[in-house]
Amino acid sequence: MPTLELEIDRATFLATLYKAQGVVDKKSTANVLSQILFEPTGDGQLRVTGTDYDVVLQSVVAAEVIQSGLACINGKSLFDVVKSLDAPRVHLRTLDNHWVELTAGRSRFKLAGINPDDFPDITTPDDVQWMGIPRGTFKDLIEKTAFSVSDDETRMNLNGVFFKTAPGSGDLTRLVMVSTDGHRLSKVDTEVEVRATGDRQNQAIVHKKGVQEVRRLLEDQGEVIEVGFAPGFVLFRSEGTTFTVRQIEDTYPDYERVIPPSSPVRVEVVRQRLIQAIRRIATLISSKTYVVKMELSPGRIAFTTSNPDYGEGRDEVDVEYEGEGLVIGYNYVYLLDVLNVLKGETVVLECSDAFSPTIVTSPEEAGALFVVMPMRI
Numbered sequence: 001m002p003t004l005e006l007e008i009d010r011a012t013f014l015a016t017l018y019k020a021q022g023v024v025d026k027k028s029t030a031n032v033l034s035q036i037l038f039e040p041t042g043d044g045q046l047r048v049t050g051t052d053y054d055v056v057l058q059s060v061v062a063a064e065v066i067q068s069g070l071a072c073i074n075g076k077s078l079f080d081v082v083k084s085l086d087a088p089r090v091h092l093r094t095l096d097n098h099w100v101e102l103t104a105g106r107s108r109f110k111l112a113g114i115n116p117d118d119f120p121d122i123t124t125p126d127d128v129q130w131m132g133i134p135r136g137t138f139k140d141l142i143e144k145t146a147f148s149v150s151d152d153e154t155r156m157n158l159n160g161v162f163f164k165t166a167p168g169s170g171d172l173t174r175l176v177m178v179s180t181d182g183h184r185l186s187k188v189d190t191e192v193e194v195r196a197t198g199d200r201q202n203q204a205i206v207h208k209k210g211v212q213e214v215r216r217l218l219e220d221q222g223e224v225i226e227v228g229f230a231p232g233f234v235l236f237r238s239e240g241t242t243f244t245v246r247q248i249e250d251t252y253p254d255y256e257r258v259i260p261p262s263s264p265v266r267v268e269v270v271r272q273r274l275i276q277a278i279r280r281i282a283t284l285i286s287s288k289t290y291v292v293k294m295e296l297s298p299g300r301i302a303f304t305t306s307n308p309d310y311g312e313g314r315d316e317v318d319v320e321y322e323g324e325g326l327v328i329g330y331n332y333v334y335l336l337d338v339l340n341v342l343k344g345e346t347v348v349l350e351c352s353d354a355f356s357p358t359i360v361t362s363p364e365e366a367g368a369l370f371v372v373m374p375m376r377i
Helices: 010-020 075-084 135-143 208-217 271-282 332-341
Strands: 005-009 035-040 045-051 055-062 064-067 071-074 089-094 100-104 107-111 129-134 160-167 173-180 184-192 202-207 224-230 233-238 241-246 265-270 291-297 300-307 311-318 326-331 346-351 358-361 368-372
Touching: 005 010, 005 055, 010 045, 010 055, 010 075, 010 089, 010 208, 035 075, 055 208, 071 075, 075 100, 075 107, 129 135, 135 173, 135 184, 135 208, 135 224, 160 208, 184 332, 202 208, 202 241, 208 233, 208 241, 265 271, 271 291, 271 300, 271 311, 271 332, 271 346, 291 332, 326 332, 332 358, 332 368
Parallel strands: none
Antiparallel strands: 005 064, 005 089, 035 045, 035 071, 045 055, 055 241, 089 100, 100 107, 129 224, 160 173, 160 202, 173 184, 184 368, 224 233, 233 241, 265 346, 291 300, 291 326, 300 311, 346 358, 358 368
16 A cells, blocks of 8 residues: 655644544544544645544645555544644654654654555535535534533434524524423524525434534634535535534424413523522532522522531522512523523523423523423422
């Protein structure tokens, strides 16, 4: 097999390897899925590929290719080595038995590799409909929904975020992203101007690992991230790097049925004051139940807990509320997750009674809505 030899900018190389870290399997050095494939494209660029079958990373970076060939190297080992280097350029050359030699300044490493022929065949989806979405908008969608994706493997349709696009008002496109684990629900509904190459009517359940990895892509500096829809796949592309994520082939639940149409109890409260009160009370909450009691009464919200092993706690927050008293139990982690992804100064809590879902919104973030289910107390 021809020897691969090249030189590449260390910072560029490291940024690409960083994006590959969540894709490759870091648990086994022998597993082919822990490897990254390097392949010159013939035009002064290097294609970098990693996969775990659910997600495929393909990135094209500039490199000085001295001799063309293939290399397949353990992704974690290579990333750790390149991260430790301080020279501006890295020289890479394949050796006998598929090993790879890395040289940078006075540092020299030899890393074990595998036969590139053993690397999985990568199929590039055809007929992709691309959509250029403002990076800030898409980052907000991900941040507000990723935390409430289910980990229950028996309910695969909840193991990802539901993403839907549709024509909006005028020339705008409506973007909806939803996630739920059965205990809480996150929904963001917004309209923005996008660059579309095809139909703006699309929907998919994006696998949770793809959601996690696209966050790395969102760290790039470009103003737009491209999202592509193809049969069975959703693609994300930015600055020469593409993540291809398999769709979850299932039907997403009718999430609108979970959202109460109206709630007689409504209270607005300063978000940071609410976070501080819950965190203080959480110091005494049992790690087995995570239950905090919220007592709503005219003029205040009080959070209380009683733990025979640690003690009792109470923290009050002033609010403008003149309705009847109400006591509700929550998993405090679920409340904090919601309050931490919101950015507005105030939040609104709405509910019907102690046994009904609570809606959390912010007047400053139209389109973002969260549902938190109560717990028995």
